Amino acid sequence: MDKTISILGGGSWGTALAVLLAKKGTHVDLWVRNKDKEIDINRTRENIKYLPGIVLPNNINITSDIEKTIYNKDIILLAIPTHGIRDTLKLIKDKLKRNQIIVNVAKGIEIESLKRISDVVSEIIPSSRYAILSGPSHAEEVAKDIPTAVVVASKSKEVAEYVQEFFMTPKFRVYTNPDVIGVELGGSLKNVIALGAGISDGLGYGDNTKAALMNRGIIEIARLGEKMGANEMTFAGLSGIGDLIVTCTSMHSRNRRAGIKIGEGYSMEEAVKSVGMVVEGIKTSKSAYKLAEQFNVEMPIIEEIYGVLYENKDVKNSVINLMLRDKTHEIEDIVENEISTW
Structure with missing residues (x-):
């Protein structure tokens, strides 16, 4: 049958x-x-x-x-x-x-x-x-x-x-x-990072900026995912970095297109209207921000995107906030493991 x-x-x-x-x-x-x-x-x-x-x-x-x-x-x-x-x-x-x-x-x-x-x-x-x-x-x-x-x-x-x-x-x-949790979170939260990538494009920034957003973005997603019970390896897979790459770089991406408009100075409502379809990352940015608070996870990119969308933060100031955060190591686990010899 x-x-x-x-x-x-x-x-x-x-x-x-x-x-x-x-x-x-x-x-x-x-x-x-x-x-x-x-x-x-x-x-x-x-x-x-x-x-x-x-x-x-x-x-x-x-x-x-x-x-x-x-x-x-x-x-x-x-x-x-x-x-x-x-x-x-x-x-x-x-x-x-x-x-x-x-x-x-x-x-x-x-x-x-x-x-x-x-x-x-x-x-x-x-x-x-x-x-x-x-x-x-x-x-x-x-x-x-x-x-x-x-x-x-x-x-x-x-x-x-x-x-x-x-x-x-x-x-x-x-x-x-x-790993249902990891696949669901990867697919959802990458839309928020794609909004950020679009905003970066709309501001006229280049490949360096987008690469940094994507790389640090997947680290934030994995950080929250682990706290929620996901396997960190899932975020290195198709629903993690794979989906993030395609959504942050393609003009097929509604989230990136909406982000470009916001970076160019359009309001959130105007950006969504210009896309003409549902932009999941708009609502998900609010969910992600609340989850970061609930699970006490540091997610600075998510926080700044939320601020731009829902708190009328200036986009360029948000970029400065991210660039001038307290100095830190790239991968804390490596430093912790090597602390006696480094």
């Missing part, structure tokens, strides 16, 4: 994954929020707003009926913004069957509760079989069959390997990882 999937969310990433699987021969139900969008995409066979220029294969069924789309599917994939996941889960929780797997591809942290998506899923659907698919993967490139590598994380090896096989193609390589 063929494996089946329902993708909840007709944005760029949900649509790209639908195209990927459809080309593999999988029948895909792609849920969108309103009837007009359903009619428009079914008529044109193109998601003009979010993924223009990509023809949707005929084995993708666009629907606005969420109950029908999740019925008897092997996988329910969450491709909606983080702030909408809780309400969507409440909508479908009584309609799911026990063995259905929930795969999340959203990259964010719930701003009110500071919960990761896996925590929200466990809270609302305790019996769920959960996995997160993450990594350096622009929707625009995946839909065009440009070779891409990602990672799927689950507490269950069986679930991780099932999802790996489901999505694997000659152009889409999937690795597995048991």
Whole structure:
């Protein structure tokens, strides 16, 4: 019997994954929020707003009926913004069957509760079989069959390997990882650093500045991740440094594009409006700032980005604040280990 999937969310990433699987021969139900969008995409066979220029294969069924789309599917994939996941889960929780797997591809942290998506899923659907698919993967490139590598994380090896096989193609390589916490945090927090990289670009700074932001940014992410129970090695992988590189350097990145506008002097609201799509790093910067406080973790880059977005700090002063922080060692563990001889 063929494996089946329902993708909840007709944005760029949900649509790209639908195209990927459809080309593999999988029948895909792609849920969108309103009837007009359903009619428009079914008529044109193109998601003009979010993924223009990509023809949707005929084995993708666009629907606005969420109950029908999740019925008897092997996988329910969450491709909606983080702030909408809780309400969507409440909508479908009584309609799911026990063995259905929930795969999340959203990259964010719930701003009110500071919960990761896996925590929200466990809270609302305790019996769920959960996995997160993450990594350096622009929707625009995946839909065009440009070779891409990602990672799927689950507490269950069986679930991780099932999802790996489901999505694997000659152009889409999937690795597995048991570290759900690390993969979720890496995918979420890199968006905040990408905002910073964009701000740096908007200010007219160069490669040196961006390299420093990316390098020190992943150290901050790993520092928080370890405190929250993640494996530090995960942040050296696809959902850590891999995703950070692609999001900080590409113009496909909504977070970088929004950051560029902020660096050029636009307000946060104007920057988001110019992008025209959800910029997850805006909300995640607030979540990251609060998590740093909660876990007593030093995260100066996150703190300054939060200050620019939510406290009207001057961007150039924030750069000076970072550059003139108290002198310190690059890697404290090395110094501690070598202290007797250095």
